[in-house]
Amino acid sequence: MAIYTSLYQEVILEHNKKPRNYGAVTNASHHADGHNPLCGDHISVTLEMNAENISAIAFAGESCAICKASASMMTVAVKGKSRADAETMIQEFRDMVTGKLEVAAAQHIGRLSVFAGIQELPMRVKCAVLPWHTLHAAFAAQATISTEADADPMHAPLGNA
Amino acid sequence: MSFASHQIASPPVKNNAALTGVAPAFDVERVRADFPILKLQVHNKPLVYLDNAASSQMPQTVIERWVRYQTTQHANINRAVHHLSEVATSEFEEARRKLQHFINAREEREVIFTSGTTDAINLVMHGYGRKFIGAGDEIVLTTLEHHANIVPWQMLAEEKGAKIRVVPINDAGELLINEYEKLFNERTKFVGVMHVSNALGTINPVKQMIAFAHARGVPVLVDGAQAVPHMKINVQDLDCDFYAFSGHKMCGPTGIGILYGKAALLEKMQPFKGGGDMIATVTFAKTTYNTIPHKFEAGTPPIAAAISLGAAADYLSGIGMEHIAAHEHALLDYATEQINRLPGVRIIGNAKHKAAVLSFVIEGIHPHDIGTLLNQDGIAVRTGHHCAQPVMQRYQVAATSRASFAFYNTFAEVDALIAGIRNVQKLFS
Numbered sequence: 220m221a222i223y224t225s226l227y228q229e230v231i232l233e234h235n236k237k238p239r240n241y242g243a244v245t246n247a248s249h250h251a252d253g254h255n256p257l258c259g260d261h262i263s264v265t266l267e268m269n270a271e272n273i274s275a276i277a278f279a280g281e282s283c284a285i286c287k288a289s290a291s292m293m294t295v296a297v298k299g300k301s302r303a304d305a306e307t308m309i310q311e312f313r314d315m316v317t318g319k320l321e322v323a324a325a326q327h328i329g330r331l332s333v334f335a336g337i338q339e340l341p342m343r344v345k346c347a348v349l350p351w352h353t354l355h356a357a358f359a360a361q362a363t364i365s366t367e368a369d370a371d372p373m374h375a376p377l378g379n380a
Numbered sequence: 381m382s383f384a385s386h387q388i389a390s391p392p393v394k395n396n397a398a399l400t401g402v403a404p405a406f407d408v409e410r411v412r413a414d415f416p417i418l419k420l421q422v423h424n425k426p427l428v429y430l431d432n433a434a435s436s437q438m439p440q441t442v443i444e445r446w447v448r449y450q451t452t453q454h455a456n457i458n459r460a461v462h463h464l465s466e467v468a469t470s471e472f473e474e475a476r477r478k479l480q481h482f483i484n485a486r487e488e489r490e491v492i493f494t495s496g497t498t499d500a501i502n503l504v505m506h507g508y509g510r511k512f513i514g515a516g517d518e519i520v521l522t523t524l525e526h527h528a529n530i531v532p533w534q535m536l537a538e539e540k541g542a543k544i545r546v547v548p549i550n551d552a553g554e555l556l557i558n559e560y561e562k563l564f565n566e567r568t569k570f571v572g573v574m575h576v577s578n579a580l581g582t583i584n585p586v587k588q589m590i591a592f593a594h595a596r597g598v599p600v601l602v603d604g605a606q607a608v609p610h611m612k613i614n615v616q617d618l619d620c621d622f623y624a625f626s627g628h629k630m631c632g633p634t635g636i637g638i639l640y641g642k643a644a645l646l647e648k649m650q651p652f653k654g655g656g657d658m659i660a661t662v663t664f665a666k667t668t669y670n671t672i673p674h675k676f677e678a679g680t681p682p683i684a685a686a687i688s689l690g691a692a693a694d695y696l697s698g699i700g701m702e703h704i705a706a707h708e709h710a711l712l713d714y715a716t717e718q719i720n721r722l723p724g725v726r727i728i729g730n731a732k733h734k735a736a737v738l739s740f741v742i743e744g745i746h747p748h749d750i751g752t753l754l755n756q757d758g759i760a761v762r763t764g765h766h767c768a769q770p771v772m773q774r775y776q777v778a779a780t781s782r783a784s785f786a787f788y789n790t791f792a793e794v795d796a797l798i799a800g801i802r803n804v805q806k807l808f809s
Contacts, residue, residue, distance in 0.1 A: 258748055258764060259778025283746035
């Protein structure tokens, strides 16, 4: 059985069905929109920073289950954390889903290791990573990011003709 | 679950030889045996390949033709006087004649080898459009077009200051022909229309549309990429000025396609690409161009691919395009009926005349999740916008899942698709 047959497990399906922190933070200090033009998916991330800590975070948008569950679990994971910790998690999540980091070595992302199997589905990696890149963009005060932008570290030409 | 058990649930196949005692005109199992790739298992399930509108599979005879060319006939064409070059040139031109007959072109010089449909349309844009379409002129396209028949014309319109007019569709995915006719005026200089929609399967009334345009002196390009694999094409009967299609959607290789053009138009056009083969004489003072079709075939072509495409045309003709169309139509009817029975599943595109394409959305489930989960059952469908974003916008969906059939697909495979969709719905319930 391929690793990813277990990708759509309970936890992912559950977060897709009942996403946590869905909506927008009022009086957000940071926000960004993320787009995946290959499938039309888009999500927005808003957060309120209290000094260097994330005191509130929310996301909203239209996306597949993988993207939505990733966003939902991300908001749960980074809430209350410092920006530096969140950036570490962004890096770790990205390295894990692109196969650069063993699941066992992922020390900071906890339950988000359920996304490890997606490395076998290169076409879907972008779905899982989009919320994390959007969070990164929000920290950097970039208003909009795209999975197809040249500067996007995940950018790879994917045939969709 | 084995295929045998699927077949029990399938409707009786009309040409069942055992029941009628008559030799079947079309035997899908015999046809399937011609395609080695159809024996593959994906995730320990038999491959159910329903992404034929993106690319079809290749039968053994075409694979063998490629190997035979490369093993015993390869050299560059139109050049040397040695044996292999003569053989390769002659086989290459023989392939052109096969394609000529396949679409019933009047003359073989009207058949130009391109790298595919996109390349063929770009050839017409550069060769015809840039010469004959100018500022204020209008190009008529349709909402259904693939990006390949939109973007080149937008590039031309931007360069020349020309305008694109778009034929709308109704909710079923059919072109509104009265609206098409209303778009014509004295500035209308060109029409581009797809024969069969890759996103919805709609078969457009191109013959009627061509006749209307011709009555106003306007030439018509037909994007036939999705039509050629599914029905008998007769370019003289259609009376189209240009007809473009791809090899890899008709059991041939990638990297090869055809532009058919009426000789009189091709003669008037400027070359698209400059280089070897397309010239008559070259000096630094002046270059004169070769005659058609060579004027449009600069550089060394994909010779093996062209010859293999000739073999693919022979293969399809051997089965008979009428048998192919009939079998696929039966599959489409059966699949449409089965999908319509599934609650929460909606077919996008319900044109009266459709070819073997079934686009659908499932309430509350993203097409990419559907595609990934069907793949776990060995089922290959396409998910996305199908390079037809204006169509998606018309239906206000970002993407659909698309099952597209070929003549080697079976009723049991439709059953597998339906079971797969049920599994997806169950998982998400």
